[in-house]
Amino acid sequence: MAAADSSSAALRRRDLCSRGIRLAGKMRSDVIDLLDTYVERQGLDASASVAVVEGVPVAAVERWDEQTGTQRLLENLAAYRAFRALLAQMLEEQREQLGEADAALGRALAAVLLQVSAFAYHLEELLRLESRGPPSEEGAGPPPPSHLGLFERKLWGLGVLRELAQWAVRSARDLRQLTKPSPGSSLAPSPAESP
Amino acid sequence: DSHIQYERVGADVTMKCGSMDWDAAVTWTANGTDIDESHLNGSYLILKKVDLTQSGQYSCYEGSSWHLKYQTYLRVGTPPKEPVLMCRSNNYPKGFYCSWHLPTPTYIPNSFNISVIHGTREMVCEKDVFPKNRCHIRYLQLFSTVKYKVTLTVTNALGKNSTTVTFDEFAIVKPDPPESVVAKPVPNNPRRLEVSWQNPSSWPDPESFPLKFFLRYRPLILDQWQHVELSDGTSHTITDAYAGKEYIIQVAAKDNDIGTWSDWSVAVHATPWTEEPKHLTTEAQVTETTSASTSSFMPPPTTKICDKGAVVGSGAVAVCWTAGLVLAAYGVLFI
Numbered sequence: 053m054a055a056a057d058s059s060s061a062a063l064r065r066r067d068l069c070s071r072g073i074r075l076a077g078k079m080r081s082d083v084i085d086l087l088d089t090y091v092e093r094q095g096l097d098a099s100a101s102v103a104v105v106e107g108v109p110v111a112a113v114e115r116w117d118e119q120t121g122t123q124r125l126l127e128n129l130a131a132y133r134a135f136r137a138l139l140a141q142m143l144e145e146q147r148e149q150l151g152e153a154d155a156a157l158g159r160a161l162a163a164v165l166l167q168v169s170a171f172a173y174h175l176e177e178l179l180r181l182e183s184r185g186p187p188s189e190e191g192a193g194p195p196p197p198s199h200l201g202l203f204e205r206k207l208w209g210l211g212v213l214r215e216l217a218q219w220a221v222r223s224a225r226d227l228r229q230l231t232k233p234s235p236g237s238s239l240a241p242s243p244a245e246s247p
Numbered sequence: 248d249s250h251i252q253y254e255r256v257g258a259d260v261t262m263k264c265g266s267m268d269w270d271a272a273v274t275w276t277a278n279g280t281d282i283d284e285s286h287l288n289g290s291y292l293i294l295k296k297v298d299l300t301q302s303g304q305y306s307c308y309e310g311s312s313w314h315l316k317y318q319t320y321l322r323v324g325t326p327p328k329e330p331v332l333m334c335r336s337n338n339y340p341k342g343f344y345c346s347w348h349l350p351t352p353t354y355i356p357n358s359f360n361i362s363v364i365h366g367t368r369e370m371v372c373e374k375d376v377f378p379k380n381r382c383h384i385r386y387l388q389l390f391s392t393v394k395y396k397v398t399l400t401v402t403n404a405l406g407k408n409s410t411t412v413t414f415d416e417f418a419i420v421k422p423d424p425p426e427s428v429v430a431k432p433v434p435n436n437p438r439r440l441e442v443s444w445q446n447p448s449s450w451p452d453p454e455s456f457p458l459k460f461f462l463r464y465r466p467l468i469l470d471q472w473q474h475v476e477l478s479d480g481t482s483h484t485i486t487d488a489y490a491g492k493e494y495i496i497q498v499a500a501k502d503n504d505i506g507t508w509s510d511w512s513v514a515v516h517a518t519p520w521t522e523e524p525k526h527l528t529t530e531a532q533v534t535e536t537t538s539a540s541t542s543s544f545m546p547p548p549t550t551k552i553c554d555k556g557a558v559v560g561s562g563a564v565a566v567c568w569t570a571g572l573v574l575a576a577y578g579v580l581f582i
Contacts, residue, residue: 113388225456
């Protein structure tokens with residue numbers, strides 16, 4: 053029974069990983085399109101450099117290849133939960149500022165938000181497959197950077213989308229690592245299960 | 248007293264004979280050959296608007312004793328122009344390399360210094376033994392949005408120059424071309440060619456960082472390429488080749504998600520399988536093959552095509568199709 057369970061869990065894991073990889077690819081492609089739309093609609097310079105983006109999970113990571121599977125899942129989940137809140141904020145602000153005048157940008161933001169939510173779900177499912185389970189959400193998410201002026205908020209939004217585009221690439225790589233039979237894909241057993 | 252002296256092309260050079268007085272009687276030689284007195288001002292050697300051919304060993308001898316009083320090696324050259332610098336990652340995610348060259352030679356020794364900055368962090372670019380003008384860096388971080396800034400400074404005895412390039416991690420990813428490209432005909436399939444290749448050996452982890460591929464092929468006698476993009480796998484069967492025509496085939500690679508396409512691989516040639524006629528008689532029998540989908544092909548007017556495959560055995564008759572005829576996928580049997 054245990055063997056059948058573990059093999060069906062392995063199949064489910066594999067299935068979630070391959071769907072997740074495809075979703076990450078689509079998400080990245082849509083985020084890049086969204087970036088173009090956002091830059092244009094907000095009147096920004098595409099090459100504008102955005103320094104540190106407050107409250108945004110940074111995709112950059114050291115020793116990426118040494119991470120365990122659990123670390124990968126947890127970091128990804130924390131990131132996408134944060135992006136879910138950040139994009140919801142951006143969507144609300146965009147509606148307030150531009151209203152119906154820019155439905156295209158609103159729709160593009162909403163579509164990406166949906167994919168981010170779906171991806172977060174995938175990650176929660178993957179964590180559930182390990183007896184660990186996903187951590188509970190911390191609440192409403194980071195507060196909006198209310199001290200920023202209008203232009204700074206637009207740049208901030210640019211930073212959010214750019215970082216999300218990086219995450220989408222990283223996530224696909226992370227999920228591929230999970231499907232590999234190597235130390236990088238091993239998920240740390242919970243204390244009750246360790247031999 | 249011997250040393251090296253560097254001077255710019257076109258400069259006027261004055262050489263003193265060591266500590267000899269201006270009015271001392273001296274003889275100057277260039278690479279062992281006496282220099283005419285017209286180039287002297289007292290004991291000073293004057294070289295006007297020097298050019299590259301004047302590089303060499305200059306020696307000054309005291310008039311009567313022929314004691315060597317001074318020797319210098321003159322190297323005529325130019326200060327460096329702005330160097331050309333490029334950086335690329337063909338082994339992502341391990342690291343990247345930068346390579347450089349000067350657009351025009353300086354004719355004198357140059358030294359290169361490279362600095363790589365990522366955000367606030369200065370990284371060390373380790374110089375390669377070969378090729379010389381190259382260094383490599385290991386990535387400390389992946390998936391960063393912070394750009395890399397690489398500055399190369401070239402210095403020689405006559406001046407210095409520098410250039411800077413800025414890029415982000417994903418933009419410079421460009422694999423090497425696929426390796427071991429092989430194209431083979433498929434038996435009993437006059438319109439197929441089977442192509443296979445391997446990932447470039449420099450790409451460290453194709454499992455986690457899979458490559459996608461672009462195949463291009465055309466018959467030798469046409470200019471237009473056919474293209475196929477393949478998102479996985481390292482083989483492909485071409486199914487629309489013109490029967491009997493020699494093809495040229497190339498493959499390129501790209502990371503699935505980021506960066507740019509590699510250069511094209513080495514080209515391979517292949518011709519689809521053609522049916523060999525059994526033997527020939529005076530009575531010709533023309534039979535359509537089962538793959539009768541007509542590969543209509545109009546050769547250019549001056550082309551004369553001889554179906555070599557039809558020439559077998561004694562009493563052979565070469566079948567030649569002159570220009571203007573449509574070549575269809577016929578098997579020709581002469582019994």
